[in-house]
Amino acid sequence: MYTKIMLNNKGVTSERRLLCEIEPIGSQLLEQPLVINGKTYVWSSADEETGIVLVEEIDFKEDPEGDIRNEEGLECPHCGFVDCDANELHEDDGETDCSRCESDIKYKRTVVRNVSGNVEDVIYYSSPVGKRETVEVKISVGVLDGNYEGGMYCGGRRNG
Numbered sequence: 001m002y003t004k005i006m007l008n009n010k011g012v013t014s015e016r017r018l019l020c021e022i023e024p025i026g027s028q029l030l031e032q033p034l035v036i037n038g039k040t041y042v043w044s045s046a047d048e049e050t051g052i053v054l055v056e057e058i059d060f061k062e063d064p065e066g067d068i069r070n071e072e073g074l075e076c077p078h079c080g081f082v083d084c085d086a087n088e089l090h091e092d093d094g095e096t097d098c099s100r101c102e103s104d105i106k107y108k109r110t111v112v113r114n115v116s117g118n119v120e121d122v123i124y125y126s127s128p129v130g131k132r133e134t135v136e137v138k139i140s141v142g143v144l145d146g147n148y149e150g151g152m153y154c155g156g157r158r159n160g
Contacts, residue, residue, distance in 0.1 A: 001026060001051060005036065005137070008044050008054040016054065023138045024051075033060055033079075033101050033134045040134060042079070042101055058101065060134070067127045077128040078103040086124055095129055104129035 001024035006016050020036060030043045034055065041055035064077035074086035074096070081100035086109065089096060093108040106129045112121040 002030070002046060002048070002053045003051040003140075005034070005041070005053050005055055007041075008056050019055065020137075020139045023140050025135075025137070029135050031102060032132055033058065034137050035134045036137045036139065060101065062131065064128050067125050070124050070126070071121060074105070074107050074109075074124045075126055076101060076103060076105055077126055078131055087122065098132075102132040104132075 002022070003024050004021050005019045007019045008016055019041075027046065027048070030046060030053065034041045034043070039057055040060035041057050044054045044056050046053045058079045058081075061078050061080075068075045068077055070082060073082040073084040074089070075082045076098035079098060079101040081098055083099055086107070089107070089109065092111070095104060095106050097104055106127050108125040110123045110125070111119055112123065114120050
């Protein structure tokens with residue numbers, strides 16, 4: 001069971017700070033985006049021994065519109081994650097799920113070849129099929145603006 005959620009702020013630094021303590025949740029709930037205080041997060045790693053889940057904040061679009069074109073990889077219409085390993089998809093069109101938020105995506109991959117048959121470019125198109133349901137997380141002890149509001153702080157008591 002997991003009881004602590006820490007923000008994994010990879011974009012800025014390798015900073016990790018306690019976001020909140022929560023009512024115990026099992027690993028099956030980590031497969032869905034988590035909503036905490038109105039913000040949406042997805043887990044990046046979890047340690048059952050310590051009960052800590054590392055999460056990253058995402059901009060989760062409830063109802064994205066239109067097709068998305070991307071030459072870097074397959075882009076999720078719901079969370080914006082670009083899967084650069086989409087070349088491993090078996091078909092050039094079909095449905096898959098986002099490896100970040102687990103939402104269902106319809107995709108089309110277009111491979112552009114030169115006259116010699118060499119790949120010049122790969123273009124991915126994606127559109128939403130189904131949004132992964134989010135889980136509202138109940139906070140048992142919270143953190144506001146990085147200030148811990150009780151109990152233990154990242155494995156030790158906080159002074160002051």
